[in-house]
Amino acid sequence: MTVVGSFRADLLAPLLQELSAQGRCGEIPIRGTSMSPTLLPGDRLRVIRATADDVRVGDLVVWVGQAGPIAHRLVGWWKTRGEWQLLTRGDGALRLDPFVPGRCLVARAVARVRAGQVRRLDGVRVRLCGRSRAAASLFVGLIVEVWDRAGRCAGWHGC
Secondary structure, three states: OOEEOOOOHHHHHHHHHHHHHOOOOEEEEEEOOOOOOOOOOOOEEEEEEOOHHHOOOOOEEEEEEOOEEEEEEEEEEEEEOOEEEEEEEOOOOOOOOOOEEHHHEEEEEEEEEEOOEEEEOOOHHHHHHHHHHHHHHHHHHHHHHHHHHHHHHOOOOOO
C-alpha cells in the first residue's frame, strides 16, 4: 500500500483544512509501491482538503486507516448501512482495498512532485485518464476477487 510519510495521522485533516483556508495545498511524501508507476517512493503528493462530496471516481485520494494515511485511486462507491463507502485500489496493486468510510477521507491529490518536476493531477485530461484507469482498476480488482473466492470454494462444498 502506498503510505504517505511518517507523521501524526490525526493532525492531517486539521492541517489540510487550515492550509485550504489560506488557499494553499499540503505536500506529503510517498512511501510504498502500490501506486506505481503513478507514484513512486520518494515522490511528493500535493493535496487539498477534501470530503466525499469533493472527489470523483478516478481521483487520487488520501484517507486515514489503521496503518496511517493511504494514497490510492478512487475506483467506485458502495452504500452500506446507510453510509457511502469509498472503494479504492492502488494502481500497482492486485486487490481492491477494504471499503473506506467516507468520513475517513482527508484529501484529494492535485499534483505529483518527482525529482523537482511537478505534474498536475487535477486537469480535465488527467482526470479523464484517471477515470479510465479507475474503470480498468475496478474490473481487474473484481476479477481477482472472483478468482480468489472461486479458489477458496473449489475444495469444499460449504460456499
